[in-house]
Amino acid sequence: MADKDVVVDFLKGKSSSKSKFYFKDFQELFPDKGPREVKKILTQLVNEEVLEFWSSGSTTMYGLKGAGKQSHAEGED
Amino acid sequence: MAKHATPLLDQLETGPWPSFVSDIKQEAAYRAKNPKGLDYQIPQDCPDDLLGVLELSYVEKETHWKHGGIVGVFGYGGGVIGRYSDQPEKFPGVAHFHTMRVAQPSGKYYHSKFLRDLCDIWDLRGSGLTNMHGSTGDIVLLGTQTPQLEEVFFELTHKMNVDLGGSGSNLRTPEACLGQSRCEYACYNTQDMCYQLTMDYQDELHRPAFPYKFKFKFDGCPNGCVCAMARSDFAVIGTWKDDIKIDQEKVKAYVGGAIKPNAGAHTNPKWGKFDIEAEVVKLCPTHCMKWDGSKLSIKTSECVRCMHCINTMPQALRIGDERGASILVGAKAPVVDGAQMGSLLVPFVSCEAPYDDVKGVIEKIWDWWMEEGKNRERVGETMKRLSFQKLLEVTEIPAAAHHVKEPRSNPYIFFKEEEVPGGWTRDLEAYRKRHQR
């Protein structure tokens, strides 16, 4: 499976309970890759508008674009 | 006529200190008048509504803001902080009120042209309110709506050639003291190191992949005006190795009262005449100074470069010539396990551009922390959890007595197998030949 699909499948598989994940959660998907390689995969997905960032201000998470509850609740979509 | 009555906030308009309430009111009045005839891109009366919601907080003693996870512009994982009001019907002008962080030049020198250009963008597309500056050092543009985020970013980058700062789990906007630009104590070019590293690590600043935030701060000397060793994960603090340079004639001038001590920082007459023995020699933390009535001497090998004597007699004493910096790692504010001060990792590093030796240390720390750090764990906490020895190991720095205040007071040493002759695989049969069961 292509690296990008591994990420997307993981996120879709979890979508019923959680839409956002820390960077480390993706590192676990690629035990043979270093953090910098994993970052490249995620950055590419962000640039292709598949993923988007979510931030608490102090931390940042990744999720599928448009997923989650808050943006809808605040009328941002 | 103000949109909302603000009897409590009005009481913050009196007293001598500059009143932020008066200032927000002046912005509200300016926007109401709109002398430039702008087609304001977010509600014209948002400063009024900000005062309104703040007055409500003053009545109830509770905040009316909610966090928003929106991070802002496309492709970046930081630089915008989302905020929503929890009273949007009462204060529609600030219902959505997101913040943008703009990268400041290191040392915070500006020309009015830059500031006016920035004000013009924020006049049209934002609230007209800012923070000069945020705690980490960025220019903070306070309050706009989502559709304006990309527009502001486009204008910042295309019209002003300036970028956003950091937030979230990335490298935060680095900050430096004003350094050699106007300070005789600066042991290296803090602004340049800050600028170069900021440019070299733009990817780390905009695209988060760390366990948590990571801050660089650059202080030119141990006086620490940007608080690097208290506030940054990676603190570079100027220092030197050789003799403090002494101008004996100037020392005599201080003793004789011709020059005001401490650069004139004390005006209270109760301190009386300058007393070099009491004010300098006896206050030296290592007692490495001597004044014999005509000559001041310093035993350099005993000096810990605390800056007191130099601060007290800046015309007579100067920092040495063999200059560089110390690197301290792991400072953070108290949550969760208590505040941490930076711990000394590199006693001395020369600070010549392009700073490859400093960057080498940074990148080794990042590689380790990205691999081993837990979610939301600052590197100082990773150090505590996995040991200072581990940090030395990954940065390939040999342990030295400089690294500790004192050696350990327990003998529970974790030896490595290769440190013990013969290793840990032992010959039980041979042992039993010497010992019965």
Added chain:
Amino acid sequence: MAFISSGYNPEKPMENRKTDIGPHKYDDYFPAVIKKNFGKWLYHEILEPGVLMHVAESGEKVYTVRVGGTRTMSITHIRELCDIADKYCGGYLRWTTRNNIEFMVTDEAQMKALRDDLNGRKFPGGSYKFPVGGTGAGISNMVHTQGWVHCHTPATDASGPVKCVMDEVFNDFKDMRLPAPVRIALACCINMCGAVHCSDIGLVGIHRKPPMIDHEWADQLCEIPLAVAACPTAAVRPTTVEYKGQKVKSVGIKEDRCMYCGNCYTMCPALPISDGEGDGIAIMVGGKVSNRISKPKFSKVVVGYIPNEPPRWPTLTKLVKHIIEVYAANANKYERLGDWAERIGWESFFKLTGLEFTHHLIDDFRDPAYYTWRQSTQFKF
């Protein structure tokens, strides 16, 4: 309102996009005298409170006039600063780490005209716009956070209490009578995005009640696993509760584990933490960042709780002023507040200041607590 495009095309976000360009270079905005004498400064002198003179090897001098600024600042105010910089300084100005603004000129007469101009400008309400001061053994501007102006987890306001404290200590902003600088800072909650933990006087907003749980909305507004993961002490757990006869997904909070940080509210607006009667401010003293004479040290809590008293926070300002006066009367020259307290002993600090020592002030938070208890028979009666 008609939307005015900057040129950005939302259909093609990557088109013509400029990224990773960073800040402007630091020396783009150096006044000529700074550029010319970079790295060649000999010494400096504080000529009067708020006015510095730096002398370079070349013999050139630069006079700096420092004024206090409000951190929350309008563009109208910034434009006025620009007008002043244009009039006196060729357009150049800078900000300091402590929210002060500095104007630089090379002529002494020009410096005096600039200083007087700055001191002469006032808001209609009567406060100074640009008070000159904040140098040497006095009180510089406070660093602070957002508070009720823009933060979602504050336990107090920031700009308001700062205005009140600075009004109270204004004479020391304009003077240098103290034994050493007194750095005051305010963080509106314990997360301390303003990092006030090494200040001579650190004011910290504290909550005293765990968050409420809005069971009706928790699962609709939030992703429960995120709220659970946000808690630094593992006090938040997922649970199912009966709400109006319905079983709903929500969270439970182990109240005795909660350290009131508000991180769960960041992730989940159904867990509000703000509470008018519970929230307030703690006073910490004796921290420093400088390595001068003694090593850097953390501030210590000497007043565990003061209620929020908007708009003027009278109890807070009175206590801050009182601590400063006792310090000013008793400390030696060059002695920072924390150095003084350590020299006389903290028991003497409480005796001299008359502050009440309560059980709240004894550390009971994890490992570091033990190292703050007294393991000695040496103390003062």
